[in-house]
Amino acid sequence: MKRWQLRKKYLFVEALKYKKPGDDDYQIERREPNDIPYAHVMDKRSSPPNDGPAPSPYLALNSGAGFITRFIVQGVDTDDILPQILVSEYGIPLAQARSEVQTVLTMLTNYLRERNYQRNYEQPAVVREGVHPTGQYGLDFSVNWFGTGGLLKGPV
Secondary structure: OOOOOEEEOOOEEOOOHHHHHOOOOOOEEEEEEOOOOOOEEEEEOOOOOOOOOOOEEEEEEEEEHHOOOOOOOOOOOOOHHHHHHHHHOOOOOOHHHHHHHHHEEEEHHHEEEOOOOOOOOOHHHHHHOOOOOOOOOOOOOOOOOOOOOOOOOOOO
């Protein structure tokens, strides 16, 4: 089971397609924001000069490679699970899906490193069962106008 993550100072940028829930036409090319016309992996290893941003090399990906890369950088197993996702999403044969994943991994070789298992596993269990008194949670969206550390966040 191989799992990958981006090396330090690399950034995956995806130009997602935003659609209305009832819109089943996946051929429409609508991307937001418009200045990111494709998914890409950006190299942010160089530090910016004093007078502005540093140029950042990138690897542009078409929509198929972008779809696969999204799962790779999230750490999805590339041997078994990711090919199954492609079969489920596109209806292609499993052998073709495995080949597509390997093609994208080859494209991303310089940008990836193998992911290590660093989390302690906790078996699934019920923590508590009961009846919530109101069925709602209070969310506080108020602004702290005074800030912290002496910074003033409100209008002057």
